[in-house]
Amino acid sequence: MGKKLVLAGGGHAHMTILAHMRDLVREGHEVTVVQPSDFHYYSGMGPGMLGTTYTPSEIRFATRYVVEGMGGSFIRDKVVRIDAAQRQVILASGQVLDYDVLSCNAGSFIPFDNIHGDTSNVFTVKPIERLQEAQRAVISLCATRTRPHVAVVGGGPAALEIAGNVRKLAKLRGRHEPRITIFAGRQLLSRFPERIGKMTRESFASQDITINEDGYVDEIRNGVIVQGERHHHPDLIFVATGVKPSRLFADSGLPTGVTGGLLVNEYLQSVQHPEIFGGGDCIDFEPSPLDKVGVYAVRQNPVLLRNVRAGLNGTRLQRFDPGGKYLLLFNMGDDTAIFSKGPIIFRNWLGFLLKDFIDRRFMRHFQALER
Structure with a gap:
């Protein structure tokens, strides 16, 4: 007898499940995907879209179209609570869905709670759709x-990619060149090798991008950046x-890890509820901490498919191996990228071509499901 599978989100970690949805339906299972938008945007190409390297259609998957075309059900809504005892999910609309197996790829958010007052000139880099609005602004x-x-608050890879691509956008589509400042806390890219920071500074010096390392931003109030005793008045x-x-899992009373994500075991399975699985940014992997980077969501794809299917059919689970060191590629906005894997670090146009090739190949593979 078929069972009910609910997917909370159609993001990177669920792509392989979506690709095999027709098989799950043929096995007699009822598959429902819940997502706030008909599309899922690939965050790795978001800064490139901001800088006009890509169009919105080139960096998104038509989730609803694919799901319905493969015999599944799509609900444009958001899962706001999981009642694990009753095996139900509650949606923002109030609708309640029963499940036998639940897999969560609920994503992540920018946790900046100190934004107050008028936010008309403030844009978070997630969800990616916000970058379309920011581009117009x-x-x-x-x-x-x-x-x-233009100010960019943050000292990690997302901040440097946004800053570089704002510069590119202004050169290509703007009448006047903006002044760009990154408010990077105490140190830009503090968690990364010193050579990456040096290359970033060289790139930004050539692009007239200023790096502010005078301390963390305390709050943004009515479009003003408050940094200790100093107040900065950027236009955007x-x-x-x-x-x-x-916050879905904490709000639902499920076991969570150090970052607040769903705590999962080596099978990407909730440590307390074996019928709940998860992948991507929304989980905390109990065996070892994982960085919030897309490469892990991609690596989790086949394991999630195998284990969701195991949950439905009673077959053996597969362990997830995070793998070794992963490749980092940062789009600097000047048609170069920083390449970093182990001891190999460089910045040039070849790095950008490699990132572009990898990203476009990933998109082509899954956008093929739309045809």
């Missing part, structure tokens, strides 16, 4: 102000302070 700003000031602000898992 930057173009308008550079058309109407002689020397506008990007918030790229890093991500945290969805």
